[in-house]
Amino acid sequence: MTAATAQLSLGRRRPRPGFAVAVAFLLLILLVALWPGLFAGDPLRADPLQVLQAPSAAHWFGTDQLGRDVFDRVVHGARHSLSIGLAATAIGVTAGILLGVLAGLAHRFADEALSRSFDALSAFPLLLLALLFIAVAGPGTISLVVAIGIATLPHYARVVRAQTFVVRQAGYVTQAVAFGDPRIRLVIRHVLPNVLGPVPVLAMIGLGEAILAAAGLSFLGMGPQPPSPEWGAMLSEGRGYLHIAWWASILPGLAVTATVISLTVTGRHLQRRFEGRTDGAGS
Amino acid sequence: MRAVLRRIGTGLVVLWAAASAAYLALLAAPGDTVDSIVGDGADTPLIRSQIIAEWHLDRPAVVQYLDYLGRAGHGDLGRSYLLQRPVRDVLAGQAWPTLKLALSAAVLGILLALVLAVTTRRPWARRVSSTTELVLVSTPPFLIGIILLSVFSFRFGIFPVAGDRGFAALVLPAVTLALPIAGVLTQVLREGLDRALDEPFAVTARARGLRASAVLIRHALRHALLPAVTLIGWLFGILLGGAVIIESVFGRPGLGQVTLSAVTSKDMPVVLAVVVLSAAVYVVLNTAADLTYLLIDPRLRGSRP
Numbered sequence: 001m002t003a004a005t006a007q008l009s010l011g012r013r014r015p016r017p018g019f020a021v022a023v024a025f026l027l028l029i030l031l032v033a034l035w036p037g038l039f040a041g042d043p044l045r046a047d048p049l050q051v052l053q054a055p056s057a058a059h060w061f062g063t064d065q066l067g068r069d070v071f072d073r074v075v076h077g078a079r080h081s082l083s084i085g086l087a088a089t090a091i092g093v094t095a096g097i098l099l100g101v102l103a104g105l106a107h108r109f110a111d112e113a114l115s116r117s118f119d120a121l122s123a124f125p126l127l128l129l130a131l132l133f134i135a136v137a138g139p140g141t142i143s144l145v146v147a148i149g150i151a152t153l154p155h156y157a158r159v160v161r162a163q164t165f166v167v168r169q170a171g172y173v174t175q176a177v178a179f180g181d182p183r184i185r186l187v188i189r190h191v192l193p194n195v196l197g198p199v200p201v202l203a204m205i206g207l208g209e210a211i212l213a214a215a216g217l218s219f220l221g222m223g224p225q226p227p228s229p230e231w232g233a234m235l236s237e238g239r240g241y242l243h244i245a246w247w248a249s250i251l252p253g254l255a256v257t258a259t260v261i262s263l264t265v266t267g268r269h270l271q272r273r274f275e276g277r278t279d280g281a282g283s
Numbered sequence: 284m285r286a287v288l289r290r291i292g293t294g295l296v297v298l299w300a301a302a303s304a305a306y307l308a309l310l311a312a313p314g315d316t317v318d319s320i321v322g323d324g325a326d327t328p329l330i331r332s333q334i335i336a337e338w339h340l341d342r343p344a345v346v347q348y349l350d351y352l353g354r355a356g357h358g359d360l361g362r363s364y365l366l367q368r369p370v371r372d373v374l375a376g377q378a379w380p381t382l383k384l385a386l387s388a389a390v391l392g393i394l395l396a397l398v399l400a401v402t403t404r405r406p407w408a409r410r411v412s413s414t415t416e417l418v419l420v421s422t423p424p425f426l427i428g429i430i431l432l433s434v435f436s437f438r439f440g441i442f443p444v445a446g447d448r449g450f451a452a453l454v455l456p457a458v459t460l461a462l463p464i465a466g467v468l469t470q471v472l473r474e475g476l477d478r479a480l481d482e483p484f485a486v487t488a489r490a491r492g493l494r495a496s497a498v499l500i501r502h503a504l505r506h507a508l509l510p511a512v513t514l515i516g517w518l519f520g521i522l523l524g525g526a527v528i529i530e531s532v533f534g535r536p537g538l539g540q541v542t543l544s545a546v547t548s549k550d551m552p553v554v555l556a557v558v559v560l561s562a563a564v565y566v567v568l569n570t571a572a573d574l575t576y577l578l579i580d581p582r583l584r585g586s587r588p
Contacts, residue, residue: 116293120300123516123562123569127524128542135546135554136308208421215423216528220543232423239429239532243437250433253426260421 022265029259033078040075043068043229052245062247064238070248073229074255080230081256084145084223085211091149092210093203096156101187101195103157104164115161118154126151126213134222144223148213152206159202163195170194201270208263215256231256286577294570299352301562306351309551310344320364355559361552365545370556373541380447381537384529385522387457392464399465400472400507401499412469419466424525428459428532445534456533460525464518468511475507482506509579516569523561 032039047067055062061070103114124132130147137143167173168191176190215232217223224230226237231252238249320334335341339350354361360370403412419427435455436444443452479485480503488498527539538557545553 116296117300117304119293119297120304120562123297123301123565124305124558125520125524125561125565127527128558128561131527131542131546132305132308132554132558135549135551136311139547212421212423216425216524219423219425220528220531222546232425235423235425235429242429242433246433249429250426253423253429257418257422257426261417264417264421 018265019269022262022269025258025262026266029078029082029262032075033082036076036079040072041069043073043076044227045069045072052241052248054245055247061251062245064234064245064248065241070234070251073234074231074252077229077231077234077252077255078259080141080224080228081211081214081232081259084141084148084214084230085207087145088148088152088210088214089203089207091146092152092206093156093199095149095153097160097192097196097199099153100157100160101164101191104161104168104195105187105191111161114157118157121150122154124151127216130213130217131222134217139222139225141224144214144217147217148210151213152210155206156199156202159198160195163198164191167191167194198274201267201274204263204270205267208260208267211256211263212260215253287574290570290573290577294566298563298566301566302352302355302559303348305555305558305562306348309555310348360556360560363545363550363553365548365550365553370552373553374538374556374560377536377538377541380535381523381526381530381539383453384456384460384535384537385526387453388460388464388525389518389522391457392461392468395461395465396468396472397504399469400476401504403473404476404499409473413473416466416469419462420470422463424459424463425528425532427462428455428529431455431459432532447535447537452533452535456529456535459532460522460529463525464521467517467521468514471511471514472507475510476503479503479506509576512572512575513569515572516565519565519568520561 036043045068047063050059050063050067052065053059053063053067059069059071061074064070064073099114099118103111103118106114121129126148129151130144133147133150134143137146173186173190176186181189214223215230215235218230218232219236221233221236224233226233234252235249238245238252241248339347342350351361358371360374362368363370363373366373399412403409432444432455435441441451442455446452476499480499485498485503488502489495493501523538526537527542529535530537530539531543541553542557544550545557
């Protein structure tokens, strides 16, 4: 389908070049997101004489209904999509770690209350929870980020809680308690660093999911408003012209797919490598 | 028995918490409820006071909350601000197209996953299949829909572009929704099969002279299906969330469209009802799945996971 996948399926014969391709693609996306100007021109410049042109040497990904270069927009869109995904994941991970450690260390009743609220939060389908939030706060990038952050929080919180249970029993914690370390110090010095083990890899896979969810919501018009070159929003704008110009909607969509595949492949590879340490952390 | 009661109790607590959380979000909404009910209509102090009296907005928040919980418990979901009709009627009227889409996607996705997981046991088939699964899981559902649309509707004109008339209009949306589901389920089933084939019973069955395919289908598949059952709550969430997007891609009527228009017009009772109902169905499905587990596997009855 995409170049990335073709390479993936061919590559599995040798020792995992799929992983290398994925990492390379992620680095490229990161580079593009940081300095889009190096790779592409102005994503907002419209040329009324060049409307809905097919991909060519002048316009690699063709042009859209306003004559804007789709390649420029996809390149600049990387920053939008990536930063929305990163910000949402950061919220989910941070809140998840805090609440997870709290639940893991708390007494039975408080732990039960927190765990049930994680359950309650994850009872909402991600998209609907985000839509509820957006209905309350209004559409826009910030609502999108916070909504996805909240929706992904229980996942991280559960893993951290389970991890905290394990760490709590460990010798070094018992010893620190016996030495009479103050509680805060105990948590910051001994518990926190040791429960974080599985989090980075989970966050990486979670980032892919966050980007997918964000693209879906901005496809529905709940995220960055036009003319922002966000991948999901571009797809939504371009679909009205699908019958004459497939490139304006499908190519931005493939950018989402390639990014998410790369994140998943990298994340799973790392997970497999650290397996044993992270095993049983799920719920 | 105690384990069963406890599981049901937890389910109820989670349900209450979910309903309350959604209501809390509603209270936190900026802007005035009266404003959203008035909408674009005539706005005079008299009308405003009538609205306040009619919707009981003058009562304390706690009373309103308890009232909401009580009504929700009886299945009364309130009235739509915008349509001035009971939310239950609004949703019931649009439930069938969504149900049709979700059920056909679920059946299709599950069948596809079963067939794929069982038939792709050879290393090369497995590699092709797991790469395809990865692509399907990582592709936004609306992109799958748009690609299918541009190939089958615009290029070849086999299926209608939009609407909900007849079987042909259902094919592309159902396939679109089924593909990501099949992607995830195949992964889970394949892992389950691998694990089951490593168990002593699989070796015993082989040693008794059963053919490999018989061991796979008659013994291993049963064990692989069990962990897949716990995914039922996830499946429901995907179906409902996916329906919102896919109904929008294919211009189909249904609950997704109702939800979207309620979100954009701030018709809170409808949004609240959809969200709380979906959480309720999720909790019921998950509780049922856990109870089935307790029935099937007595080892789980002793301790709480």
